Amino acid sequence: MVLEFREEGIYCPAGDFHVDPWQPVERALITHGHADHAYAGHRRYLATEAAAPVLRHRLGEITLETMRYGERRDINGVTVSFHPAGHVPGSAQIRIEHRGEIWVVSGDYKTTPDGLSEPFAPVSCHAFITECTFGLPVFDWRDEATLATEINAWWQANAAEGRPSAIGAYSLGKAQRLLTLVDPSIGPILTHGAVEAVDEILRGQGYALPETTRVTPETDPKAHPGALLIAPPSALEGRWLRRFGPAATAFASGWMALRGVRRRRAVDRGFVVSDHADWAGLNAAIRETGAERIFATHGYTATFRQWLESQGYDARIVETAYGDELVDEADTEDAA
Amino acid sequence: MKDFARLFTALDQTTKTSVKTAALAEYFGTAAKEDRLWTIALLSGRRPKRTVNASRLSEWAAERAGLPMWLFKASYDVVGDLAETIHLVLPEPRGTADRSLTAWIERIRGLASLEEPERQAAIFDAWDEVAGTERFVFNKLITGGFRVGVSQKLMTRALAKATDIPETELAHRLMGDWTPGTVSYDGLITAPDPEAKLSRPYPFCLAHGVDEIGDLGPAEDWLAEWKWDGIRGQLILRGGQHHLWSRGEELMTDRFPEFARARDFLPDGTVLDGEVLVWDAEAQTPRNFNALQPRIGRKTVPKKLLAEAPVILRAYDLLEESGDDLRARAFAERRARLEAMLDGIAPEAPVALSPLVPFENWDALAETRATARDHAAEGLMLKRRDSPYHVGRKRGDWWKWKLDPLTIDAVMIYAQAGHGRRANLYTDFTFAVWKGQELVPFTKAYSGLTDAEFRKITHWVRRNTLERFGPVRRVPPVHVFEIGFEGIQKSTRHKSGVALRFPRMLRWRHDKPVTEANTHDDLLEILAAYG
Numbered sequence: 058m059v060l061e062f063r064e065e066g067i068y069c070p071a072g073d074f075h076v077d078p079w080q081p082v083e084r085a086l087i088t089h090g091h092a093d094h095a096y097a098g099h100r101r102y103l104a105t106e107a108a109a110p111v112l113r114h115r116l117g118e119i120t121l122e123t124m125r126y127g128e129r130r131d132i133n134g135v136t137v138s139f140h141p142a143g144h145v146p147g148s149a150q151i152r153i154e155h156r157g158e159i160w161v162v163s164g165d166y167k168t169t170p171d172g173l174s175e176p177f178a179p180v181s182c183h184a185f186i187t188e189c190t191f192g193l194p195v196f197d198w199r200d201e202a203t204l205a206t207e208i209n210a211w212w213q214a215n216a217a218e219g220r221p222s223a224i225g226a227y228s229l230g231k232a233q234r235l236l237t238l239v240d241p242s243i244g245p246i247l248t249h250g251a252v253e254a255v256d257e258i259l260r261g262q263g264y265a266l267p268e269t270t271r272v273t274p275e276t277d278p279k280a281h282p283g284a285l286l287i288a289p290p291s292a293l294e295g296r297w298l299r300r301f302g303p304a305a306t307a308f309a310s311g312w313m314a315l316r317g318v319r320r321r322r323a324v325d326r327g328f329v330v331s332d333h334a335d336w337a338g339l340n341a342a343i344r345e346t347g348a349e350r351i352f353a354t355h356g357y358t359a360t361f362r363q364w365l366e367s368q369g370y371d372a373r374i375v376e377t378a379y380g381d382e383l384v385d386e387a388d389t390e391d392a393a
Numbered sequence: 394m395k396d397f398a399r400l401f402t403a404l405d406q407t408t409k410t411s412v413k414t415a416a417l418a419e420y421f422g423t424a425a426k427e428d429r430l431w432t433i434a435l436l437s438g439r440r441p442k443r444t445v446n447a448s449r450l451s452e453w454a455a456e457r458a459g460l461p462m463w464l465f466k467a468s469y470d471v472v473g474d475l476a477e478t479i480h481l482v483l484p485e486p487r488g489t490a491d492r493s494l495t496a497w498i499e500r501i502r503g504l505a506s507l508e509e510p511e512r513q514a515a516i517f518d519a520w521d522e523v524a525g526t527e528r529f530v531f532n533k534l535i536t537g538g539f540r541v542g543v544s545q546k547l548m549t550r551a552l553a554k555a556t557d558i559p560e561t562e563l564a565h566r567l568m569g570d571w572t573p574g575t576v577s578y579d580g581l582i583t584a585p586d587p588e589a590k591l592s593r594p595y596p597f598c599l600a601h602g603v604d605e606i607g608d609l610g611p612a613e614d615w616l617a618e619w620k621w622d623g624i625r626g627q628l629i630l631r632g633g634q635h636h637l638w639s640r641g642e643e644l645m646t647d648r649f650p651e652f653a654r655a656r657d658f659l660p661d662g663t664v665l666d667g668e669v670l671v672w673d674a675e676a677q678t679p680r681n682f683n684a685l686q687p688r689i690g691r692k693t694v695p696k697k698l699l700a701e702a703p704v705i706l707r708a709y710d711l712l713e714e715s716g717d718d719l720r721a722r723a724f725a726e727r728r729a730r731l732e733a734m735l736d737g738i739a740p741e742a743p744v745a746l747s748p749l750v751p752f753e754n755w756d757a758l759a760e761t762r763a764t765a766r767d768h769a770a771e772g773l774m775l776k777r778r779d780s781p782y783h784v785g786r787k788r789g790d791w792w793k794w795k796l797d798p799l800t801i802d803a804v805m806i807y808a809q810a811g812h813g814r815r816a817n818l819y820t821d822f823t824f825a826v827w828k829g830q831e832l833v834p835f836t837k838a839y840s841g842l843t844d845a846e847f848r849k850i851t852h853w854v855r856r857n858t859l860e861r862f863g864p865v866r867r868v869p870p871v872h873v874f875e876i877g878f879e880g881i882q883k884s885t886r887h888k889s890g891v892a893l894r895f896p897r898m899l900r901w902r903h904d905k906p907v908t909e910a911n912t913h914d915d916l917l918e919i920l921a922a923y924g
Binding site: 193194195196197312314315316317318320321323324325326357359360363364367376378 | 474482815863
């Protein structure tokens with residue numbers, strides 16, 4: 058086994074390192090900066106160059122080495138490299154090769170390009186460790202252009218009625234994805250501080266984001282008629298939003314594909330925008346790796362494993378601490 | 394169906410009742426009359442009869458989507474709604490048909506007379522003809538369930554706005570067992586047929602629950618009655634006939650033949666509001682809800698059961714006397730007239746007065762309330778003396794002041810994910826009590842926790858699964874919950890030997906170690922005392 062599944066996380070015994078561990082370890086390879094994958098407290102971190110600024114912002118003073126996508130490095134005789142996962146800017150799958158056997162840890166991934174995250178690149182391997190957050194055939198994402206039309210039409214209609222439009226979206230990934238989908242000519246875009254902090258980091262790295270205005274205590278709510286407000290979901294329920302008066306509210310998540318979950322959120326609109334692969338995406342990704350052994354880490358693991366077995370794979374479930382219940386999580390930074 | 398689908402989308406895309414009312418009122422002002430009528434029917438729970446059974450429909454949808462049946466079922470478990478599941482898995486349609494709502498419903502009704510292969514072909518055609526929301530709505534119509542976050546009250550308000558007929562009057566016109574097959578839009582709404590009025594019930598006046606009665610003002614403004622644990626019913630004696638309606642607007646006349654004799658004891662033109670209860674003639678007391686169970690859901694009643702569990706109506710309000718609608722009069726006056734009417738009624742009559750519970754002050758009433766179980770009651774009803782008989786649930790004049798539920802501290806041993814609104818949360822739990830060293834499961838419960846608590850327990854379940862049985866996960870016996878319930882009954886179907894009524898979680902007992910949860914003997918003691 059190139060990798061083992063231990064209590065503290067996924068471990069490579071030959072290389073003596075962990076991937077996205079949830080308990081403090083000596084050496085951690087990190088797929089991306091969401092809180093359930095990048096925990097604090099490890100002695101040494103290794104991640105992509107593109108993920109580094111966000112990791113530093115979130116975890117503070119850490120010992121962090123970086124690699125470029127595709128670059129290979131030897132760790133105790135094990136070859137590791139990072140490959141784009143298309144989940145959020147800087148996210149990676151990690152390829153681990155030992156004595157000719159190749160395993161890939163996908164972290165979280167999305168197979169369709171969104172114009173912002175480095176597009177998902179399939180990596181051939183023998184064993185593939187996959188998420189399956191949306192591993193049911195009811196999840197079928199629409200293309201970016203359709204999403205953009207839907208969101209912009211909603212914003213435009215609210216702006217025409219003189220109402221602000223507020224979308225709840227996680228501050229790393231989803232918020233910036235929305236920024237690339239919306240049409241800035243409709244009106245001003247205002248962001249919550251948590252969102253803007255990430256915007257600034259990504260702009261500094263060269264990711265193209267439209268102009269946004271950070272909301273501060275001094276912001277005059279009346280000075281931005283027809284604005285689009287982007288904030289973490291919890292801010293939509295509190296004082297932060299109330300000062301702008303009656304607003305149309307929306308939530309952006311793959312879970313919004315389910316009417317019941319949308320109703321539980323009690324927002325006016327649910328836009329089905331996800332950082333994760335849909336059913337077709339998961340199946341395509343797995344097929345393209347050419348792997349025979351599949352490990353499902355989080356999501357609808359039981360159903361997905363049974364499906365993969367019926368398709369001829371050697372599929373197993375691995376219990377991890379990776380989250381997939383994030384539609385209600387008040388203030389976590391993970392995306393769904 | 395485009396305009397109806399548009400209405401559905403508008404209703405579904407907002408949480409604001411003002412927006413919903415406006416969208417509905419606009420629809421009622423513009424749609425064809427027959428579509429309006431069907432919309433009123435659908436939004437008041439009068440669905441077209443199912444013409445395809447759900448498992449056939451599931452099989453056909455799985456076939457059309459190219460999915461194995463088990464995977465379709467697993468998806469349905471998560472989505473929680475058959476129509477939506479089908480909608481989400483089907484391939485994109487080819488055509489875009491435009492038929493009216495009524496035409497679609499006629500088509501669905503027409504399926505009843507087809508042989509199965511033709512029926513399947515007709516459904517495949519329909520799935521291929523309409524896209525998006527329309528297809529979802531079609532699936533909703535065919536599967537029967539139709540909940541769109543619009544209460545009957547909201548629909549009535551919108552209809553009032555569109556027609557300029559007062560809301561309370563409309564609420565009354567919409568009562569009863571009409572269907573779009575038996576009445577026209579005008580016959581129901583604008584020019585009601587006087588014949589139909591004979592059996593039509595009044596909208597029920599409903600009460601909110603109250604825990605603290607300190608804010609209700611002077612005790613002398615109020616009257617109290619026992620809150621019975623039976624079936625709320627409205628008994629109508631008009632035109633030489635009798636009708637018994639449930640609160641859910643179900644006609645129960647045939648189910649409770651006892652009331653045919655009501656006409657021998659009461660004058661025509663009488664409408665009573667009361668509780669249908671199994672009556673112990675010897676003890677002159679009602680029996681508890683368990684005794685009523687066998688009578689519920691039975692369309693015809695065998696003689697033996699009729700003798701074992703005879704029912705009466707304990708009347709607590711008089712809505713109509715000599716054909717006059719009394720609802721606008723003060724409760725105290727209606728009550729006085731009711732007492733006069735039922736005074737000295739023969740003991741063999743199927744109607745008896747539900748007595749007032751006299752009290753001097755609130756404290757004294759609180760003491761009386763504590764004895765409710767001795768009277769086979771579940772608490773008290775408080776009604777303001779000068780209150781009219783409202784339409785629906787209106788805060789302020791009527792309150793139900795229920796006894797605290799029975800409780801037991803139990804250990805969670807299994808967890809199952811919810812569906813629909815709770816699709817990605819663990820919300821359905823199985824609880825056990827101690828029998829020696831063993832934990833005996835005795836109930837399931839899935840309500841009572843806050844969303845935050847469900848998130849917390851979900852997080853824990855995912856990380857502490859010992860075993861999986863399909864969607865069910867066995868978890869370590871660690872968490873203790875206080876389970877509240879309204880009643881308890883002996884049961885041979887359950888390993889624990891008991892069945893609870895309305896079990897729910899009252900509290901997550903973080904303070905209680907699992908060893909201090911209640912025992913099976915404790916449960917049997919409660920059964921002995923209250924079963």
